[in-house]
Amino acid sequence: MKNTKPNQLKKALGFSFGIAIMVGSTIGAGILRTPGAIAGLLDNYWLIIGCWILGGIYVLIGVGSYAELATMLPKAGGSYNYVKRAFGDYAGFVTGWFDYIANAIAPAFFCIVISEYLVILFPNLENQTTVIAIAFLIAFTILHSSGIKNGSIMQQITSVIKVVLFVALIVACFMYSGVKINPIEKNATALQIGGIIGFFKSLQMVLGTYDGWYAGSFFAEEDENPSKNIPKSLYTGAIIVMLIYVLINMAFLYVMPIASLANSPLAASDVAKVVFGENGAIIVTIIAIFSLISILNAFMMIPSRILFGLSRDGFFIQKGTTVNKGGTPIVALLISATFTLFLILIGSFEVLFLLGTFMAVIVWGLVYCALIKLRISEPDLPRPHKSWGYPYTSIVMLLFSIVLFCGFAYSDQKSFVTICIITALSYPLFLWIKSNNKKSSNDNK
Template sequence: MTVTSKILKEGDEDPEVKIELKKQITLLNGVAIIVGIIIGSGIFVSPVGILKEVDSIGLSFVMWIVCGLYNALCAVCYAELGTTIPESGGEYIYIYRAFGEVPAFCCLWINFILICPVGIAASALIFSMYILQPLFPDCNIPDNGLALLATSIFTLLVAINCWNTKWATKIQVVITASKLIALLTVIVIGFYYIIGLGETENFKNPFEGSDFSAGAIAISFYSGFWAYSGWSYLNFLVGELVDPHKNLPRAILISMVIVIVTYLIANVAYVAVLTPAQMLSSPAVAVTFGEHTMGVMAWLMPVLIAISVCGTMNGCALGFSRLFYVGSTKGQMPAFMGMIQQKRLTPSPSLLVILIMTLIYTSTGDIFFLIEMEGFGFASVLTMVFAGQVYLRYKEPDLPRPIRLPILLPIILCIISFLIVALTFYQKTRESLMALGFVAFGLVMYIVCVVWKNKPKFIQQKMYAINTLIQKCLIVLPVDNPDEVDWD
């Protein structure tokens, strides 16, 4: 079947319009997307996740700093890769360029089965928890209610992303402002307790009882990953970024400085008000903070936090839908995921697949399990990305690099990422084997769906019929010459 890319515009007789994603993301949009994704549920949940592993305020602060610096250095490496290879698809494209199809598919599959839906599901459940917790002050929130609200809010965000990309990016700016207001509220109140009331008791003997074991530090790293994750997602959208060679590194650096400083100050504010025991016993540490300090206005804190978590989900939908879209144009995902809506020019098939995958994971209800699974997948992908960055220096030494970092930096980050994965196998064997099982299943799917070219005719007809049905239902078209799309 031949699908036409011809779209009639009002006032024109029969113009040819190229079917592709538009460059409409500015520097401000880029900063809002990154900050909006990073400052989501992490800072409101990860303080508990880190503290329960390392067992002391002092070491938890060290881990926040270490995680921040590590993620900032990773972001700088991604800035080099993003300006060197300015294509949408992010880490998938970098691994594809360095190592070829099979490692790139592993990256794509890990993002598809672990990082994307697991991370969004965790954020959606956290959103529900913050909204519903005030309604159930003395009892547990019903699991069905938690899952229903989580699926409802993400479905709404997916609908907005399917309708208009500009709407999605504008919403991200508003959400980013809301979450900064929430954190500013925490910071102001916390420092009032320190400076105005002299509350410094919780800072005494900060390293007492610390767990310095490698396993505890590795697992606490995952909560740090969760809190800082999101800096890489703008690389998925480079094809839609205005002047990516300048705006990508600027957006990444501006965003990381804002986030690291904000996180460190916010953690000081938490500790000024809450004891370690109070933090560990709280399912929603920022809500507990508000209950102790805001009186009748305590309801405002969970509302602001819930809005901020929406930013994480919205940004993930923006970024990952483009990743899977690019994977499809490379022939490594179903063909319909490489199509965009005829009038709206949005990757609606990819967005709807993300929605379905997220709904499946939302039913688990175990937030910290989801965080650990997502962290394992993320560390695995980072190991491949930095190894590819090093190899590209050897494979394509003359490739123009607007940003050129010392080669030692990606080497060190690759080793650290690999050690985190290895330590996780030792500390969380069951979860690690489960994640490996998902990857192994993906390789089987790759052999069956991608490598096996000469499929029986009835299978090809079924696949063709499915793609055709989805095209008709969603009114989507393949991009014009996907292998020749100018992403610059």
């Protein structure tokens, strides 16, 4: 492989990485927790399974949109590139920073949660959670500093281990025959108002568990053949995740009745205790740790790609475009790791996490708007892959994003006000950055 030019990312990724980043950034500890909460809201087997299938269909529609945009504009940073192309520099600037914040907060959360799960296995480490979290951060920063190939290999290994562990748990549940399961009857309350509200609350949790499905778009510039690999990997990954989520819920409900599973804070642990005995909790903890390591690896890579793209377009410092010999945007990685370290040390990033989720919903909505706008304004732009069901699927996704935005604005008014303030301040900041870039450009002539 030829050496890359300065400040140019390496084309070193392929189909297998695309699947690994999709699976790795999506399947986390959420699927081990949410089935209990959902069973508490929906006491009907088919409604529960239907909710997970509907979430999978949502992802498959979204994958089509992102596959079209990522193959049309295969650039580092993903979402903000599409919005910038459709609506101009300012829209791209706001989208990019919203997307960066949403993704840069996540590694701190995952480092802390991994440390908490390790304490379950090793109680003597109870007072060392912050140290463990920082150790994971440093280890993964060093790993990704060494180059994109090592990060890719780690992602593929951890994602394969994760899938194998989940499949083993599913098989073990279906092989279990120690408890006679009472037949689950359909509940008429599902047709009542309370049932409808419960279904939508459940769907919100399901979509949160599916979050991360669009991760492959951030690495389009580093893919050896994005036109071919990105659509294939996004769809394949989405189907794998959907199958695991649906089957694991069926497996849990095979072992335990809904009434027993309902409102369990860690449903997988309760099921594993029935299947494996008291050691079941340890088995689930190990699965959770591997899931989180895989998702941490993915989210250590994503923010640096967004920051690299923002820097290249003049929306951040020029040094942010620095790429080392291994193909890693090293300055962007170190800045993102420093931000993660800060969040771990202050230990109170829950509010920021909610803010990040809110921002992510705004980014999704803008991306679907961008797809529609580019279809109208640039119909002749090469599109190696076209979103299936357009324009209907894109309109549905856009409307769904608007509904989510309204719901979040109502339920999380602090984040809504914060976003309004950030947006108001962003325009003068954008003008200042643009003016500085223009001045620097003139000085260099």
